[in-house]
Amino acid sequence: MSAPDTARNYKDTVLLPKTDFPMKADLVTREPQRLAKWQEGKLYQRIVAQSKGKPTFILHDGPPFANGDVHMGTALNKVLKDLIVKSKTMAGFHTPFIPGWDCHGLPIEFKVVKSAAGLTPVQIRTLSEAEARKYIDIQRTSFKRLGVFGDWENPYLTLDPGYESGILRTFGKAVEKGLVYRMKRPVLWSYGAQTALAEAEVEYKEKTSPAVYVKFRALSGRLFDVDPTASFVIWTTTPWTLPANLAIAVHPEFTYVIKKYRAKLSEDGPSTTEYFVIAKELLEKFEDRFFANLVDFEGFEPIEIKGSELVGSVAKHPFLDRTSKVIGATFVTADTGTGAVHIAPGHGADDYQAGREHGLDILSPVDAEGKFTAECGLPDFVGKHVFSSNDGIIEILTAKGAILGNEKYVHQYPHCWRSKTPIIFRAVEQFFIKIDAIREKALSEIDKVTWLPASSRNRIHGTVSGRPDWCISRQRTWGVPCPVFYDASGEIIMRTDIIGKVADIVEKQGTNLWFEKDDVWWAEAVGLPADTKRGNDTLDVWIDSGCSHVSVLDRHPELHCPADLYIEATDQHRGWFQSSLMMSIVARDAAPYKSVITHGFVVDTSGKKISKSDQGTGKSSKPMTADHYYNKYGGDMVRLWVSSVDYQNEVPFSEELFQQTGESYRRIRNTFRVLLGNLHDEPKDFPQIQDSTDSDSEKKSAESRICGNPSYTLIDRWILERLHAITAECVTAYAAYDFRKVFTVVNSFFATELSALYIDITKDRMYCDAANSPRRRATQAAIREITETLCKLLAPILAFTADETWEHLGHSDSVHMQVFPQPNPAFAGTEATAAVEELLKVRVVIQQAIEKARQEKKIGSNLEATVALTLPAEGFTHPVFSDPATLHEFLILSDLHITRGTDLAAVVTESSHHKCARCWKHLPDVGTHSEHPTLCGRCAEAVG
Known part of the structure; x- marks a missing residue:
């Protein structure tokens, strides 16, 4: 026997972890390589093919607008959709995903016409389509780079002829049901873009307006009987609408007070005697406002009357040669003003409705550019923009002695989302859908839908309840034409059979033909007299996207309507969720979705919403485009961030906040590396999980591999009990779309049970036991089970990293071909867990x-x-x-x-x-x- 070697170095005998799984993720380099591999292997197509025959789950993609780069708000939306699609697929559903784009509309056309003047409609449409397709390619590249799976080579586009024909046929259905009419009435009008707007195309910004108190002298009625010089007083923040005044509204149930004052209405003018009628609830505020100018007239006892006693009176317009009727209206409030409201039926929704009820004309003396026309009755103002006319109107009021007060009023005012100019209400001939005719059905369908969060039901219910008729026509070129014609006398031709013929032609040749061919060609094509003229309007783009259930869900063989789920940001309660609901009521008398999820906006640290117009181009601005983050940190980092946030509320975002996700990612990756390293000498005949797309066979494989191992020690049984528990939690959380719960549960498992305890505790046996010792092999069996389970649980979130880890486990196919692991009943107990707690x-x-x-x-x-x-x-x-x-x-x-x-x-x-x-x-x-x-x-x- 040789002498013992007391100086021997045993370092090489220690069974340290070995793996070529890189410690440095280098996601920016490796992810595109993996993405190319997925694409070359047609991974998405194989996933869909293998799941055919399973229960179907359809998430219908709300189309992003084909304009601008993908910002982090859009990235949040698309990754959330992908988390749902991937998790549903791995839960055993057939989940085809057809992405889409909204391609028509004002922003694209506005950009095109701004860059080149004098374009023909055909040229505008050609350039607009090129612009839309450019951004479709840009956005598609970003979505794919983020690991979002879908049929990217065959998306739906609202500019495709097949899609456009579906829009026209749905419009025809609305005509068939008598829901479409044409009328001159006030609409939201963008003078910057020279078109009507939908409510969803309006954003509110702070604006300073002149607020004036104006006298209308009574000419008849109860007030006139008190004194012929008595006046009604109105308060308005739009003096420019006074040329269109036709009435004064009072609330019939309010109490009004007629008072007599000694008044000094100007510094240089003499004192006068004035009689005013003011709502009782507003009288004190009114007198406080004018306390320096108005003094109670001694000896005159104020008179209290009901508003209904004033109805029917007539007052004189303050500066035009006409009168104003005094009418009753319940929309009059006692919040501000005087209780008497200036009514211009051509410049407001309430005013219009009141005008219709009382037989008033619709006067709207403003053109498409927001400038006065001759109808205003003020020759010096014709051709002048309405907002720059306010001061001039006030000067006229002052000269006439008709103004009591003038002050600056700061308020939230509607602006055009594209031109950024304040909007005006302008009465023009437009097409409308009768909302009242479908409102009751829409509200009943809302209550059949599952809304997440539940509070969002109240939001859409409220918007539908209070929605006026839908203005569906636009004075633009880049859109689907409103398929109506006019006969030689100017009468409208709006027939379902004609619309159907237009749709048939469009399906083959596209809507460009509407603009390329002349009236004679189209008249002959649809069988109308040769002197028939086409309409010039296009349809609201919310009609376009709102018909996606017809043009996509109904037409695609793998999809169905109603879809199982829609998910978009909260603004879509008045946008796509609502337009889809309304057009689906038109098309099929039912909602197009079974469930709807709303997520919050991505906001900067000051709480400001991040949008395409805020995409960090200035030197001092922060980058907010998705490509900045996946090119710098990797797509999985963006995905992990999405899974970590409370998406149902506003999501604060900054690069500093985003970087905090990196610590969680590094922990997960380093732990995977240690786990893989500990499997380096795993015996080739060691029972391993078989690649499986079936939950039952996956469950049986797992049970046969790990349940009967007699060498499991307490710590092995404990970690497998914990694995069983988090598997159940995660699968349940995925089903509830609670991705933050998945992130929290898995992140905690990696940080505490796995890294800080199990790996640390078993390090001695893994490094120093004999290679084939029963407890070391038992631990390897547990580690393989843990690693494979975690790979599959994380696959929807860390699409690239989970697949990379799965590959290093020795699997030949992608983890995305797998189903979720099943909780293992063999470890459903808590015996080991209770011991470990002690x-x-x-x-x-x-x-x-x-x-x-x-x-x-x-x-x-x-x-x-x-x-x-x-x-x-x-x-x-x-x-x-x-x-x-x-x-x-x-x-x-x-x-x-x-x-x-x-x-x-x-x-x-x-x-x-x-x-x-x-x-x-x-x-x-x-x-x-x-x-x-x-x-x-x-x-x-x-x-x-």
Whole structure:
């Protein structure tokens, strides 16, 4: 027997982890390579093909607008959709996803006509289509780079002839039901873009307006009977609408007060006697406002009357030669003003409705550019913009002695979302859909839909309840034409059969033909007289996207309507959710969706919404485009960020906040690397999970691999119990679209149970046990189960990293072809978990004692300590406390002595045993093995 080698280095005998899974993620480089592999292997197509025959789940993609780069708000939306699609696929559903784009509309046309003047309609449409397709390609590249799966080569586009024909046929259905009419009435008008707007195309910004109090002298009625010089007083923030005034509205149920004042209405003017009628609730505010100019007239007793007594009176217009009727209206409020409201039926929705009820004309003396026409009755103002006319109107009022007060009023005012100019209400001939005719059905359908969060039901219910008739025509070129004609006398021809013929032609040749061919060609094509003229309007783009259930869900063989789910931002309650609902009521008398999820906006740290117009182009602005983040950090980092936020509320965002996600990613990746490294010498005949797309076979495979292993120690059984629990939690959370719960559960598992405990505790057996020792192989079995389970649980979120890890586990196909793991009933109990909870309490006390000894320089590490542990007389009864081997391993100690006493306590002294040169434990048998005098018995046996 040779002499023992006391100086031998045993470093090479330690079974350290080995893997070529890179520690540095380098996502920016590796993700595009993996993406190319997916595309070349047609991964999405294979996923869809293998799931055919399973229950179908359809998430219908709300189309982003084909204009501008993908900002982080859009990235949030698209990644959320992908998390849903991937998780539903892995939950065993057939989940085809057809992405789409909204291609028509004002923003694109506005950009085109702004860059080149004098374009013909055909040229505008050609350039607009090119612009839309350019951004479709840009956005598609971003979505794919973010790991979003879908039929990217065959998306739906609202400019495709087949889609456009569906819009026209749905419009025809509305005509058939008698829902479409043409009328001159006030609409939201953008003079900057020279078109009517939908409510969803309006944004509110702060504006300073002149607020004036104006006298209308009574000519008849109760007020006139009191005194022929008495006046009504109105308050308005739009003096420019006074030329269109035709009435004054009072609330029939309000109490009004007629008072007499000594008044001094101008600094240089004489004092006069004035009679005013003011709503009683507003009288004190009114007098406070004019306390320096109005003094109660002594001897005159104020007269109280009901508003209904004023109805039917006539007043004189303050500066035009006409009169104003006094009418009753319940929309009059007692919040501000005087209780008497200036009514211009051509410039407001309430005014218009009141005008119709009382037989008033619709006077709207403003052109498409927001300039006065001759109808205003003021020759000097013709051709002048209405907003720049306010001062001139006030000057006229002052000269006429008709103004009581003029002040600046700061308020939120509607602006055009594209031209950014304030909008005006302007009465023009437009096409409308009768909302009242479908409102009741729409409201009943809303209550058949599952709304998440539940509060969003109230929001859309409220918007539909209060919505006026829908103005569906636009004075633009880049859109689907409103398929109506006019006969030689100018009468409208709007017939379902004609619209159907137009739709048939469009399906084959597209809507450009409407603009390329002349009236004679179209008249002949649809069978109308040769002198028939086409209409010039296009349809509201919300009609376009609102018909996607007809043009996509009904036409695509793999889809169905109603869709299982729509998910968009909260603004779509008055946008796509609502337009889709209304057009679906038109098309099929039912909602187009079974469930609707709304998510919040991505906002900067000041709370401002991030949009395409805020995409960080200035030197001091922060980058908000998705490509900045996936090109700098990787697509998986964006995906992990999306999974980590509370998406149902506003999502604060900054690069600094985004970077915090990096710590979680690094922990997950490094843990995967350690797990893979510990499988480096896994036997080839070791039972491994078979690639499976079926949940039942996956479950059986897992059970056969890990359930019957008799070598599992307590710590192995504990980690598998925890794995069972988090698997159940995550699968349930995915089903509830609670991705933040998945992130939180998995992130916590990686950080605590896995990294801080299981990997740390089993490190000694994995490194220092003999390679084939039963407990080491049992741990490898557990590690494989953990790694494969976590890969599949994280696949919807970390699409690239989970697939990379799966590949390093030795699988030939993508993890995205798998189904979710099933919770393993063999580990559904809590026996090991209960024991570990007691051990962790002990571990805390021991670590505190060791730390104190270390600070006192008594020991250098845990393994140098001898620990005297006192357990309370009651409790801590689990058999593990009679198992020294398990205790030493779990507590990472060399020497532990247990006694029973009053309180849980630990005393640490320096071990008197020698240190093993291989495992570094201080054990009594070190030096007792002649062949390996510096090793403990376990290590001596391991090295042979």
